[in-house]
Amino acid sequence: xPLELLTVACLSDNYAYLLHDAQSGRTALVxxxxxxxxxxxLGAHGWMLSDILITHHHDDHVAGLAELRGxxxxxxxxxxxxxxxxxxxxVAPGEVIEVLNEPVEVIDVPGHxxxxxxxxxxxxxxxxxxxxxxxxxxxxxxxxxxxxxxxxLRRLRDLPGxxxxxxxxEYTQTNARFALTIEPDNAALRDRAHAIDKARAExxxxxPSQLSEERATNPFLxxxxxxxxxxxxxxxxxxxxxxxxxxxxxxRF
Numbered sequence: 001x002p003l004e005l006l007t008v009a010c011l012s013d014n015y016a017y018l019l020h021d022a023q024s025g026r027t028a029l030v031x032x033x034x035x036x037x038x039x040x041x042l043g044a045h046g047w048m049l050s051d052i053l054i055t056h057h058h059d060d061h062v063a064g065l066a067e068l069r070g071x072x073x074x075x076x077x078x079x080x081x082x083x084x085x086x087x088x089x090x091v092a093p094g095e096v097i098e099v100l101n102e103p104v105e106v107i108d109v110p111g112h113x114x115x116x117x118x119x120x121x122x123x124x125x126x127x128x129x130x131x132x133x134x135x136x137x138x139x140x141x142x143x144x145x146x147x148x149x150x151x152x153l154r155r156l157r158d159l160p161g162x163x164x165x166x167x168x169x170e171y172t173q174t175n176a177r178f179a180l181t182i183e184p185d186n187a188a189l190r191d192r193a194h195a196i197d198k199a200r201a202e203x204x205x206x207x208p209s210q211l212s213e214e215r216a217t218n219p220f221l222x223x224x225x226x227x228x229x230x231x232x233x234x235x236x237x238x239x240x241x242x243x244x245x246x247x248x249x250x251x252r253f
Contacts, residue, residue: 003100003124005164007205008041010034013170014060015207017128018047019121021100026050028099030119030128031168033060035067051075051099055130056116057083061168075099077106080115093117109156111149112139120159127159127211130168135209136175136196138220139168140251146244150223153243157221161212172196172206175218178253182219182246183231189217219246 006018010033017030018041028051029038042049052069054062054076065074065085075097078090091097093108105120109132116139120127131139132149133156141149156165176193183189192213196206215221222228223246224239234242 003102003121003126005124005126005166005208006041006045007166007207008037009170009205010037010064011060015166015168015170015205016064017166018042019100019124019126020045020047021102024101026100028053029068029072030166031055031061031130032064032068035064038064038068053099053104053119053128054084054087055118055128055132055168056080056113058113058131061130077115077117080113083115091117107155109133109152111141111144111146111152114143114148116152118156120163122160125160125162126164126166126208127156128166129156132156133165133214133218133221134167134169134175135165135172135207135214136179136192136218137171137250138218138247141247146247147240149247150240150243153221157211157215159211161210161215163211164208165211165214166208170205170207172209173200174253178250179217179219181253182249183222183228185231186217186227188213192217 004020008016014033019028027047030053049072052072052074073088075089076084076087091106095106096103107118109116109118112131118129176196223243229235
């Protein structure tokens, strides 16, 4: 029986995610921006947390954890344990752990922060990427370098195309408008931007998104592609430098 995925809106534009295994009755949470909406979602479904996975240390991803943890097992990056809430299981990139009776791959994705990790559930075809790979974008480089973030995004891009990307914020509409300044002639991007505008006008979330769609429309994943480099008049430049220029433009957008 497949896991049930529930997206929970938190704060002004954050998302947390609940995964529920009906067979075992167990529920996992990925990131904890604030307690109240997550507690409300758990109560509405009659679920209790067994596991909490944390992607990185920023307050808008961990501030609700203390109120929610109870008896749940808290999982986070060993390298960042000194600035995360207390962990019950400290994990390292490359490890495979078990959550809700499924294997979970821990992926190193520095850039936004140095200790950022993503969690990939290959059986359920879901990746929790938080503020590394985002819908139509990527996180700001608060700690890592452009080279580190580009390597992180390439690791995530290499996951199967049907993987559902669960990112941390509702930034997609602004990201799409920016992407159109990079590749205005990208037909898939224009179509997606229109669909995003319609979804937001109707009050719908734009995440999760499918990795194949991100590959086709997210400029931060496309820095090594000739068509994007031509659009930026940077044809033949190293991909990490093209990525860095895209990030600089987005920071000014």
